[in-house]
Amino acid sequence: MDTVQHVFKGTFVHSTKRGDMEVLENHILATDMKGKILFLEDAQSQARLAQKWGFDDSKIEELGKNEFFMPGMVDTHIHAPQYSFIGTGMERPLLEWLQYTTFPTENIYSDVEVAKTLYNSVVRRTLKNGTTTACYFGTIHTDASIVLADIASQYGQRAFIGKVCMDTNDVYPKYVESTEESIKETTRFIEALKKKKYDRVKPIVTPRFAVSCSEKLLSDLGQLAEENQLHIQSHISESLAEIDEVLRLFPDYKNYTEVYGRNKLLTHKTVMAHGCYLSNEELLVFKEKGAALSHCPNSNISLCSGHLDVRNVLKHKVKLGLGTDIAGGYSISLLDSIRKAIETSKIIFMEKQKKQVEGNEIDTFQKMKIETNAINSNAKNEIVEKEASYKVLSINEAFWLATLGGSEALSIDHIVGNFQVNKEFDALRINLEALNSPFEVFSDISKEEMVQRFLFLGDDRNITAVYVAGRRVMPLPSNA
Incomplete structure (x- = not known):
């Protein structure tokens, strides 16, 4: 009897804790017949994993270079x-x-x-x-x-x-x-x-x-x-x-x-x-x-x-x-x-910044420094922490909120939220070059940039498959 339902090979992106986005390139993930994650390991271990779990290369579904999996x-x-x-x-x-x-x-x-x-x-x-x-x-x-x-x-x-x-x-x-x-x-x-x-x-x-x-x-x-x-x-x-x-x-x-x-x-x-x-x-x-x-x-x-x-x-x-x-x-x-x-976090940052300026809590030089560097995220965060005691929400944290943070809020993080072994495989297959994608990819970019591009610019056209507990629920069969 088969123990393996799906085997995927490619890039997997998830949060392991608040604000920590883990990007796993060239990895291999498998689910069992109940939709639980059996393993997520470096693809160099493919031969060993195939022998242990009893699957061959024909079972593996490989992602393209501009594709990745993220949690549902x-x-x-x-x-x-x-x-x-x-x-x-x-x-x-x-x-x-x-x-x-x-x-x-x-x-x-x-x-x-x-x-x-x-x-x-x-x-x-x-x-x-x-x-x-x-x-x-x-x-x-x-x-x-x-x-x-x-x-x-x-x-x-x-x-x-x-x-x-x-x-x-x-x-x-x-x-x-x-x-x-x-x-x-x-x-x-x-x-x-x-x-x-x-x-x-x-x-x-x-x-x-x-x-x-x-x-x-x-x-x-x-x-x-x-x-x-x-x-x-x-x-x-x-x-x-x-x-x-x-x-x-x-x-x-x-x-x-x-x-x-x-x-x-x-x-x-x-x-x-x-x-x-x-x-x-x-x-x-x-x-x-x-x-x-x-x-x-x-x-x-x-x-x-x-x-x-x-x-x-x-x-x-x-x-x-x-x-x-x-x-x-x-x-x-x-x-x-x-x-x-x-965006809301940035609005709050700007409101706090304005109050400080109006209250003469920072001098003119510091004010100019904040305004000049506001477009630079690294400089901005440094300034916020030092001068305004406020750090704008990062893309990694927002990603966590939509996935693992949400599962924690509903007290189901022991079941879903990331690609931890033994959790159920709730996942989205993302393709940056999907048909009618709302944005273009002009050259090779890092996997981290791929994720950011999708989170800021993508939509349902880039979500080519949706899985819940290992079952593909989208796209629907043509007769559904």
């Missing part, structure tokens, strides 16, 4: 039903956007046929763009959320599916449920997914956010998650108006984080989206609880919500991943999240 990307925050209006309605701030765009649209998912059509599209599209793991918000509709789970499993995507819970909605009363109904239907949803026994699709307890949930609902959901040992997802400190509303609704709590923490909703299996305005005190609570944040830079900018200071989050050793947050964000690709995360 992990979207730690995405609203599946909002895909239908992605790229529209973002002229409003968060709470108005929910009232006039989001809630009316999500309400139509009471129709399961509507859900089937849209969810089929969103799962295919995310996979095509390299999202091998997605942490989905559904709607308040249980049956539609089960459909989303069915479709994710059918296409082979690794996913956490949340039936949204909300028993308060003053701005759009048509889209709400009672506290009792929310708990009852969430329980039904959890039991339905348990019975299906999906390999890689799991339920996740999903209070929308504190503004739309009563204290009793939050408490009951925390208890439900604890009893079933489930993951939890929600939003926190996305905008200033939202924070004000939370503090008005929950006057007995000292901050937004405590609203979730006292109701058992902050655990090592929790991921909270945004966190733009979390205080250092709140970040310490996140670290203590083992809870994670999902950084959604496109949405934060598009809805004028705020900026997350990633450097400060990492300094507090809080788990962190990236999210597209469609349709608050207008791109379904985590490549966009990588780019926007770096």
Whole structure:
């Protein structure tokens, strides 16, 4: 009986720890029949490995010189039903956007046929763009959320599916449920997914956010998650108006984080989206609880919500991943999240630099030095550390956030996130010279430059194959 499913030879790129991008040229990787990585070694060991694992040269699939494998990307925050209006309605701030765009649209998912059509599209599209793991918000509709789970499993995507819970909605009363109904239907949803026994699709307890949930609902959901040992997802400190509303609704709590923490909703299996305005005190609570944040830079900018200071989050050793947050964000690709995360970090750097200049905290010579060298990354980082005590997020760190960091945020880094032996092979095959590539390669470049070129300029056209647990899930068969 064969023990080897795939054997690939070429360049493999992954993170082994935060900010450390490892580029392995001329290596050979194999997966077993369950999709786990058997080995990743220098190709000089090919003969020995072939003898040990019982494969011959005909089994090896060799990558081209401008190709490489990277881990599948992990979207730690995405609203599946909002895909239908992605790229529209973002002229409003968060709470108005929910009232006039989001809630009316999500309400139509009471129709399961509507859900089937849209969810089929969103799962295919995310996979095509390299999202091998997605942490989905559904709607308040249980049956539609089960459909989303069915479709994710059918296409082979690794996913956490949340039936949204909300028993308060003053701005759009048509889209709400009672506290009792929310708990009852969430329980039904959890039991339905348990019975299906999906390999890689799991339920996740999903209070929308504190503004739309009563204290009793939050408490009951925390208890439900604890009893079933489930993951939890929600939003926190996305905008200033939202924070004000939370503090008005929950006057007995000292901050937004405590609203979730006292109701058992902050655990090592929790991921909270945004966190733009979390205080250092709140970040310490996140670290203590083992809870994670999902950084959604496109949405934060598009809805004028705020900026997350990633450097400060990492300094507090809080788990962190990236999210597209469609349709608050207008791109379904985590490549966009990588780019926007770096840009946001640069914006924060410039804001800090401006404050220092205005506050006369650095002299004119130092100011000129910063401005003159801002385009040089090495000089810039040196200056930032020395003069502004702030280091711009690097491309290596952003790559980590989209892969291993995301898996850590979802507490599945023992399963996926990089090409460590015994982890499942969630991977993207990248070709810089793919048909209709959005950019050109004019000469031989280093493998490190290849990776940077793709991360900054590439798109789904460069992703020629997507694997989840060793199974090729994209491109789809022609009859799918």
